[in-house]
Amino acid sequence: MDDNRIDALHGKVDDLIDLCGKLRQENQRLKVNEQDLRSERRQLLEKNREAKQRLQSILMRLKAMENP
Template sequence: MSEDFILTLEAKLDELIRQCGRLQQENAELKARESEWQQERVRLVEKNELARSRVEAMITRLKSLEAQ
């Protein structure tokens, strides 16, 4: 093998290693953001349930007032 070929191959390998590191970092960041969004979704679902419960309770009270 020629010296140029080996140097070119080494350069390509170095670039692949750098890109792999960047992709691993990006993947970790995306996983962290996904986790945050999942936690936010859980909070929003809980808030929605609470609001629905309160609205249902108000409707029930209004119906009982109408019946009186």
């Protein structure tokens, strides 16, 4: 191989190494974001469950008021 081709290959390898580092960083950010979203989802599901229970309780009281 001549020097130009070797230099070009080195450049491409360096570019791949840089890209790999950037992709690793992005992957880590995405994993953190996913964890945050999963946590938020759990909280929202719990709030939804609590609201549903409150609504059911209100409906039962309203029905009891209708049928004394």
